[in-house]
Amino acid sequence: MKDFLDELDLEVQGIVPDTASVSGPTGSTQLEQQNNSQHSNNKPHTIAPKKPVHNHNKPAPNDNPLVNNNSGHTQNQNTKNNTGAKKPVHNHAAQAKNNNGQAQNKRPNNHRNKHQNQHGGDTTGLPQSNKYGRKIIQFPETKFFLPTLREGYTRYIPIGGNNEIGAKNMSMVQFGDDIILIDCGVQFAEPDMLGADYSIPDVSFLTKYTKNIKGFLITHAHLDHIGALKNVLPVLDMPTLYGTKLTLGLIKKSLEEAGLMPYATFVEIDASVANTTKIGQFSVEFFSVNHSIPDCAGLYIETPGGAKMVHTGDFKIDHTPRLDKPADFERYEEIGKRGITLYLGDSTGSVTKGFSMSEKEVGDTLEKIVSETTNGRLLIAAFSSWISRVQQLIDIAQKYDKYIFLSGRSMVENIAIAQKLGYLSMKPGTIKKLTVKNTQSVPANKQIIITTGSQGEEYSALSRMAEGKHNAITIQSGDTVIFSSSVVPGNERSVGGLINRLIKYGVKIITKSDLPVHTSGHAYQEEQKIFLKLFAPKYFMPIYGDLYFRTRHAETAMSVGVKESNILLLDNGNIVDFAPNGSVFRSKIKVPIMEYVIDGYGMGLTTSHVIKAREQMMNAGVLVLQYTVDKKSKAIIGHIKLETRGLVYVDEVRYIHRIIIKKAREVFENTLKDIPDIEEKDLLKILRTDLETFILKKVDREPMIIPIITEV
Ligand SMILES: [Zn+2]
Numbered sequence: 278m279k280d281f282l283d284e285l286d287l288e289v290q291g292i293v294p295d296t297a298s299v300s301g302p303t304g305s306t307q308l309e310q311q312n313n314s315q316h317s318n319n320k321p322h323t324i325a326p327k328k329p330v331h332n333h334n335k336p337a338p339n340d341n342p343l344v345n346n347n348s349g350h351t352q353n354q355n356t357k358n359n360t361g362a363k364k365p366v367h368n369h370a371a372q373a374k375n376n377n378g379q380a381q382n383k384r385p386n387n388h389r390n391k392h393q394n395q396h397g398g399d400t401t402g403l404p405q406s407n408k409y410g411r412k413i414i415q416f417p418e419t420k421f422f423l424p425t426l427r428e429g430y431t432r433y434i435p436i437g438g439n440n441e442i443g444a445k446n447m448s449m450v451q452f453g454d455d456i457i458l459i460d461c462g463v464q465f466a467e468p469d470m471l472g473a474d475y476s477i478p479d480v481s482f483l484t485k486y487t488k489n490i491k492g493f494l495i496t497h498a499h500l501d502h503i504g505a506l507k508n509v510l511p512v513l514d515m516p517t518l519y520g521t522k523l524t525l526g527l528i529k530k531s532l533e534e535a536g537l538m539p540y541a542t543f544v545e546i547d548a549s550v551a552n553t554t555k556i557g558q559f560s561v562e563f564f565s566v567n568h569s570i571p572d573c574a575g576l577y578i579e580t581p582g583g584a585k586m587v588h589t590g591d592f593k594i595d596h597t598p599r600l601d602k603p604a605d606f607e608r609y610e611e612i613g614k615r616g617i618t619l620y621l622g623d624s625t626g627s628v629t630k631g632f633s634m635s636e637k638e639v640g641d642t643l644e645k646i647v648s649e650t651t652n653g654r655l656l657i658a659a660f661s662s663w664i665s666r667v668q669q670l671i672d673i674a675q676k677y678d679k680y681i682f683l684s685g686r687s688m689v690e691n692i693a694i695a696q697k698l699g700y701l702s703m704k705p706g707t708i709k710k711l712t713v714k715n716t717q718s719v720p721a722n723k724q725i726i727i728t729t730g731s732q733g734e735e736y737s738a739l740s741r742m743a744e745g746k747h748n749a750i751t752i753q754s755g756d757t758v759i760f761s762s763s764v765v766p767g768n769e770r771s772v773g774g775l776i777n778r779l780i781k782y783g784v785k786i787i788t789k790s791d792l793p794v795h796t797s798g799h800a801y802q803e804e805q806k807i808f809l810k811l812f813a814p815k816y817f818m819p820i821y822g823d824l825y826f827r828t829r830h831a832e833t834a835m836s837v838g839v840k841e842s843n844i845l846l847l848d849n850g851n852i853v854d855f856a857p858n859g860s861v862f863r864s865k866i867k868v869p870i871m872e873y874v875i876d877g878y879g880m881g882l883t884t885s886h887v888i889k890a891r892e893q894m895m896n897a898g899v900l901v902l903q904y905t906v907d908k909k910s911k912a913i914i915g916h917i918k919l920e921t922r923g924l925v926y927v928d929e930v931r932y933i934h935r936i937i938i939k940k941a942r943e944v945f946e947n948t949l950k951d952i953p954d955i956e957e958k959d960l961l962k963i964l965r966t967d968l969e970t971f972i973l974k975k976v977d978r979e980p981m982i983i984p985i986i987t988e989v
Contacts, residue, residue, distance in 0.1 A: 429856070434853075437464075462503060898925075
């Protein structure tokens with residue numbers, strides 16, 4: 278599939294693509310320059326990065342690196358082209374209000390103008406103190422500029438989510454000078470992140486284009502779609518967020534915690550009705566899709582260049598969901614009839630055959646378990662965002678005269694928001710606050726405790742119960758624990774450990790391997806086929822998933838008649854441009870996308886020294902050598918002190934320490950003999966390198982070596 282796609286680069290179809298032959302880092306090509314001077318109607322459309330406004334009486338420097346001065350344009354033309362720099366400060370909120378009337382503008386006027394100089398320029402990942410609060414991370418400046426986009430062309434770039442599964446989803450669409458962004462999720466810590474908290478999409482290349490960003494479209498409120506907004510929004514100068522009521526409600530909670538609410542602007546969209554919202558030059562329509570959190574949307578995006586895109590977000594097809602409406606085939610079909618240029622489809626469920634089970638079937642199973650459980654409590658471990666599952670349990674509790682207790686902070690908070698926004702229906706008193714007093718006042722067989730911790734997370738509510746450390750719940754023999762969840766890949770060991778700890782109490786465990794107590798929120802192959810048929814696109818791009826998942830989705834598409842030559846498999850950072858005549862051009866230029874991790878207070882790269890050092894210490898420990906030397910003669914005074922951690926076992930300590938100290942003295946003295954005036958940093962380097970080789974040879978380990986020289 279990939280080889281064939283590379284051939285697409287050479288596809289010309291009557292118009293010379295700007296990506297046909299690359300001659301420089303900006304992507305400006307010889308062909309393009311000829312075209313610029315010969316066909317003024319077909320001149321490339323430039324996108325102007327944020328720059329200060331020039332005095333137009335003086336010749337302006339070429340402040341748009343995408344425009345080559347040799348292309349025949351005068352400098353003044355360049356300035357004229359640079360609409361981003363000339364535009365007055367743009368008030369998104371005002372525009373948003375015109376479009377929809379529901380915008381809530383809490384942002385101070387002209388804040389960009391006052392503060393724009395504070396952005397950029399810092400090359401560290403440490404939080405900077407600025408107008409948005411103290412915990413705002415900064416991306417380092419990059420030298421990358423988006424390649425020229427021809428007039429009338431529409432561009433799509435996946436920024437995150439195409440090289441990973443269910444993680445840090447983000448993408449952008451560009452038309453002319455305008456950019457819209459879609460979703461902004463996190464990836465939770467992976468083993469290779471070594472102690473970091475989570476990873477976020479790399480938006481460093483976008484920091485130059487904050488004025489061009491017209492809005493952030495959010496498909497739904499899962500953390501792999503919204504979790505990085507609190508980090509990324511302030512970096513991109515707080516673009517307006519567009520989303521459905523529940524999606525925005527949950528985002529607001531996270532922005533409130535980050536202290537960003539005073540600067541955020543929102544436009545609420547009702548995805549259940551056809552309604553076009555104009556955002557910059559884009560016409561955007563949200564449409565409802567089923568998934569595992571209510572109020573999810575897919576996106577229809579149309580540009581004046583004739584590109585019509587459908588982006589599914591995360592989706593499944595459910596005829597009997599709870600809280601949401603059944604899949605709206607009529608609407609999907611109507612959108613499909615408009616002639617879709619590009620369909621971007623969720624690939625998360627693409628390796629599973631058939632249809633995913635309906636939420637109703639899970640509800641029926643849970644009801645059967647509740648009705649048959651006459652002894653002990655029911656503990657149900659579920660994802661805290663699966664609000665329809667909680668609603669089903671509320672329905673069941675009311676029917677069987679039982680009470681719901683919510684356990685775990687995110688569960689309590691998400692349900693409170695959903696209830697406040699009117700998503701849940703229940704009789705007063707059905708949910709009781711989880712306190713010792715309340716649990717003692719309700720008989721055990723009347724209690725349904727819905728808890729977080731289905732992934733065996735160390736400090737989650739269910740883990741604390743299993744450790745006997747939960748202050749309101751003590752697990753007892755006769756209780757039943759249902760895992761109404763799936764195991765997220767990578768969590769198998771921790772979930773297994775949790776189940777084993779729970780079984781020791783004499784509880785009954787039910788998982789989805791025993792009974793249908795959980796279903797997927799993502800379309801399986803048969804559902805993917807239905808969407809592909811209804812939207813009937815010219816081009817298909819599988820999104821969300823690594824190459825394996827996306828390739829499977831591509832195979833499914835081909836089985837329903839999508840031409841192989843029209844399937845686009847893109848990695849994060851790949852660029853595709855769609856011409857007004859519908860042909861596609863894949864750029865050979867790729868946006869450099871790095872892996873950034875949030876680590877406590879700051880941010881860094883997974884390739885950074887910090888993570889590498891952690892890896893080294895984890896694998897072979899640390900060795901610290903302390904030399905005390907005479908200031909003048911540089912001779913070692915007394916013994917060399919040696920401390921090791923995680924390097925040697927008890928029975929080998931004496932021997933290994935002795936040979937290392939002997940070697941450490943030898944290297945130090947020999948080096949000084951050879952180079953008497955050696956600088957300390959060079960001496961330290963030699964000590965590290967020689968000892969590394971020595972220790973590797975003697976004990977076959979590669980610890981981190983830290984020599985310290987103290988002069989007295
Ligand atoms: Zn999702």
